[in-house]
Amino acid sequence: MGRIPERVIDEILDKADIESVVGHYVSFTKRSGSNLKGLCPFHSEKTPSFNVNTQKNIYKCFGCGKGGNAINFIMNIESLSYPEAVKFLGARYGIDVPEEDSDYREAGIKQHKDRVKKLLADAEAFYIDEFRNSPDASKARSYAEGRQLDKETCEKFGIGYAPAEWGVLKSFLAKKGYTEDEMKDSGLFTVSREGDKIFELFRGRLMFPIKDAFGNTIAFGGRNLGSELPKYINSPDSAVYKKQDNLYAYNIAKKERSKTLIVVEGYMDVIAMHKAGFSNTVAALGTAFTDSQLRLCARTGNCEEVVFFFDSDAAGQNAALRAIQMMIKYLRRMSGMSLIIKIAKVPGGKDPDEFIRQNGSEAFARVVDSAQTVAEYLAQRAYNDNVDDKGKLDTARYLNDICLYGSWSDDEIARDIIASEASKKLDMRLEVIINRMAGLASNDREREAMMEARGLGRMKEGELDHRRKSGSDEMPQGYYDSQVPPPEYAAPNAPQGESVPNTDPLPFNVDEQTRISQDEIADPLQISLMAHALSLNELLCDKSMVDKEDIVRAGDFTCVNLKKMIREYYEIYTVGQGVSIARFIDVMSKYVLNGRPAEDVILEAMTQCDKYQDSRVLRDMYLAILYKVRLEAMTIKEDDLVRQLSVSTGEDKDKIISELKKIDLYKNKIKDKESRI
Ligand SMILES: [Zn+2]
Structure with missing residues (x-):
């Protein structure tokens, strides 16, 4: 199905007013100003907690937490996919819904994507050749040997090596005739802050190509061969790769046509399983399991059940609970899909790779057979x-x-x-x-509160620890310089939907891809920051209200999905007008925050802002939260530097000290501003 043009979505959201759309299904019992109330169609209740705001063109239920725009409402109530809901509304409101399939732009995109895929295939061949023949790769070869990756296995999985030296891959690809744009879009390079230079993302790493269902290489995972973190880096989402839609080794596993698919945590686990005869094994790619990954499983040949292995440490077990909760939710939404989900556990707290090496395949087959259904596991x-x-x-x-x-x-x-x-x-x-x-x-909210008390709180702490340990470089160099460049947002009156180059000040944001549970955890303070920024809307980039350097930017968020959402927000931002909230709900509906639909979470937080009648009060609240978030980030950065300081000498030490001074100045500046609110 082709893409529906943005202007059509805008027209639908404009014409399909929320009152009449919802009014087909809900009778309103109370009206005050632009607010309507009625009984929620999504959960059973006796007192109305379902609200419609005719001015913002959105709905929100305070009982079950569901909220969104007219399109989300139709998707939910009619159980339709996004394009189906758009067509449904188009038909009802007399709007023609064309698809952009055949036009020139789409053709151009397809051609570009094909080039990028070809580039990735060439890169894979390059990495394999390096792995086999380069003296530089001896460490990689001995690592592979140590993990019992024989020649045949390396061949089957396309194991390669990315040279440690800068510029080698780049010049190899340039010689093959690829342009820098094509390299940029391959996910194999990072772009300098000024946007004028590109650098290899993977260096000195053992490379695992990630393939789509048809066996085309679309991304890579790279394992560090030393002890420094992060251990694994994965390609970011790119022109040809969305990690949430893919599974590692799926192209091989699907050929098995087995009734069971096995899902494990890492590349090495998958390879060990295939070697031991379990070729029906895949891995999620550094994310919590998503609904589209589950759908991919369901579409696989004879697949009837999916057996999950989670790490047996506390973090892995917490992640298991979250994942199960989400999967139950996905399954409920995918009516008509009869997939059985099971949870298996490797005895003795080992990972599958280790267990198979010690006990052999037959013992492992028994582990798979003894997997529990979700209900049994939970009990x-x-x-x-x-x-x-x-x-x-x-x-x-x-x-x-x-x-x-x-x-x-x-x-x-x-x-x-x-x-x-x-x-x-x-x-x-x-x-x-x-x-x-x-x-x-x-009662979603009571349940969330219980969930929070049950484990999410603990997970958050663990996550923070992890962030500190791995020496986060979330905060780019120069972030705290006094001449901080303003965040780039769409030029004044840029046409809606026109893409703006990604100029977020994160030079090397590789750890976005490697912090597995990070897209899961959104800090409440940062959610609140997002909600306040969205509530300010057109005032956010109004110089008389908010100083340029106080405009929130992607770098302020540690949660990947919040980062992505704010980038998309600025992409459709028009100075003087902001972004219509109904339109932005459409963007948010692609994301999940803390296991819930992002639009539900953000709308809920935004209702906190509705109580400020005076926009200056709202602005002050926004600034107070922003400063708090920035100070917290600086404190984490400071802790890191102090730790580094104790192990560094000479020039490095001087650099760290001067950086610490800069942070100190920056913190004082924020504190000063804070006191003036
Ligand atoms: Zn409800």
């Missing part, structure tokens, strides 16, 4: 998490977890399985537990 998990070494059960917490897990699913059988063991253990009637599950299920 047992609730018990294991709350029982101590002496077998004493914390009954209150156990019951809480049971009810929470049961509330994720609306499947009666699943609820029954989760509740029945608990009913026996707690000597409590089954329907009492099941009723509590149902009660929680209809």
Whole structure:
């Protein structure tokens, strides 16, 4: 299906006013100003908590948290895909919905993409050749040997080596006739801050090509051969690659036509599994499992069940709970898809690679066979998490977890399985537990609060630790210079949708791709910052309201999805007008924040801003949050530098000291501004 032109989306959002669209399904019981209230069509309730704002052209339910624009509403209520919902509304409001398939621009894009794919295939051949023949690659070869990657395996997976020296790949590709634009769009290079130079992203690394379902190389993962972090770097999303839509080794696994697909954590796990005879194994690519990855599994030949292996450490197990919650949600949305999800556990807390090496394939086959269904896993998990070494059960917490897990699913059988063991253990009637599950299920917010208390809070701390340890370079050099360049946003009155070069001041944002759970965790303060910026809207880039350097930029966010969202926001931003919130909801609906649809999370945070009648008060709140976020980031950076200071000497030491001074100055400047709010 072709792309629907932006102008058509704008026209639909303009003509399909939210009151009449929603009015087909909801009768409004109360009206005050531009606000309408009624019973929510998405969850059962007796008192109306479903709101429509006719001025902003959006809806929001405070019971179940659903919110969005007219298109989202139709998608939800009619169970339609995005383009289907657009066509549905087009038909109802007499707007012709064409597709941009055949036009010249699309043809040009296709040609460019084909070139980029060819470039990536050439790069793969280059890396393989380096791996086999270059003296520089001896470390890579001995690493591969140590991990028992024989010649055949290396060939099958296209294992390669990216030379450590700068410029080698670039000149190889230039000789082959590729342009710098094509190189930029390949995801193999990073672009200098000034945008005029490109550098190889992967250097001195063992390379794993990532292929699409048809076996075309579309990206790479690169493993460091030394001890420095990050251990793995993955290609960023590019002209030909979206990590959320792909699975590592899927092109091989799908040929198995097995009824089971196995999902493990890393490249090396996949390779070990294939070697041991489990060619039906794939890995997610440095993200939490997404709904499109699940759909990819469902579309695979005879696939009936997907068996997941999660790391057995605390972080891995927390991630497992989050992933299960999301997958249950995806499955609910994908009606008609009968995919069984199972969770398997490698005994002894090992990863699959290690286990197979020690115990062989047959033992591993038994591990796969003993995988539990989601309901069984959750029932047992609730018990294991709350029982101590002496077998004493914390009954209150156990019951809480049971009810929470049961509330994720609306499947009666699943609820029954989760509740029945608990009913026996707690000597409590089954329907009492099941009723509590149902009660929680209809209250997203209470459930989120429980989830937060249950584990997300802990995960956040772990994440922060990780960020500190890995020496984050989120804050680019010069960020805290007094002459900070303003963030670039669309030129005044740039036509909507015209793309603006990405000039975000992050010179090497590789760790966006490697921090696995980062797109999961959005800090509440940063969500609030986003909400305040969006509420300011046209005032955000109004010089008389906000100083240039106080305009929020992607670098202010640590969460990848918030970064991406603010970039997209500025892409469609028009000075003097801002961006219509209904239009931006459309953008947000591509993203997930903390396991929930981004538009739900952001709209909820934006309602906090609605209470400020005076835009100057809103502005001051915005600034206060911005300063707090920036100060926090500086403190993390400072901690890093101080740690580096203790192990550095001579020139390096001087550099760090001068950087620390700059940070100090910058912090004082912010504090000074803060005190003037
Ligand atoms: Zn609702």
